[in-house]
Structures are given as structure tokens and as C-alpha cells.
Amino acid sequence: MIYKSLTIDEISKIRASYYLLGAFLGKFKRAEVPLPGGCNIGSRPIDQHLKGFKALGAEIKIEHGMIIANAEELTGNHIFFDVVSVGATINVMLAAALAKGNTVLEN
Numbered sequence: 001m002i003y004k005s006l007t008i009d010e011i012s013k014i015r016a017s018y019y020l021l022g023a024f025l026g027k028f029k030r031a032e033v034p035l036p037g038g039c040n041i042g043s044r045p046i047d048q049h050l051k052g053f054k055a056l057g058a059e060i061k062i063e064h065g066m067i068i069a070n071a072e073e074l075t076g077n078h079i080f081f082d083v084v085s086v087g088a089t090i091n092v093m094l095a096a097a098l099a100k101g102n103t104v105l106e107n
Helices: 019-028 047-055 086-096
Strands: 030-034 059-063 066-070 077-081 103-107
Touching: 019 030, 019 047, 019 086, 047 059, 047 077, 047 086, 066 103, 086 103
Parallel strands: 077 103
Antiparallel strands: 030 066, 059 066
16 A cells, blocks of 8 residues: 555554545555544544445445545445535545546535
């Protein structure tokens, strides 16, 4: 993975490390990144991101501070976000772009 050139300590300081999930999941059907870190200017809930990936057919685990996503195949789906989230929309769109079928995202 791309982040291998960085240590886990270094990448865990990145506020939006989870934005790699959608792109990697779509392209490689697997992604593993640290939970978000960075500054303490506010919470970074990722539940809507994970909900979207699961709806596309991914299996999601969180182990030892890492988000691990796997999918044999991503399949388009109708996904309703519980709250407005531009970030989750972008991230799920990245995965859905290479999924089989159509995906509709709404809030």
C-alpha cells in the first residue's frame, strides 16, 4: 500500500487517513489504514463511510487502531446516509466508481 513508506506513527497523525479507503477498496478490493488522527479541532466520525462501504459489499473490521476493508466484489447499491457528510459521499463514490452496477447516494 502507498502508506508503507511512512511509519504507522506518521500516518496516524494524518487527519483524513481514512480517505484512502474508498480509492483503495475500489481499485484493489482491499484497504488498510489507521484510524484518523491529527489535530484535535473536532471529531471525525467515520460511521457513514463504513456504512457505505458495507452497503457496497465490503467487510469492515477495526483492529489495533487500523480500519481493514475487504471485498471480493463491490456491487452498486442504494445508500442512504443518516446525516449529511460530504466526506463520506466522496469516499463511498470513490469505491462505487469501480463497483459492478449502479450506486445511488442520498441523504
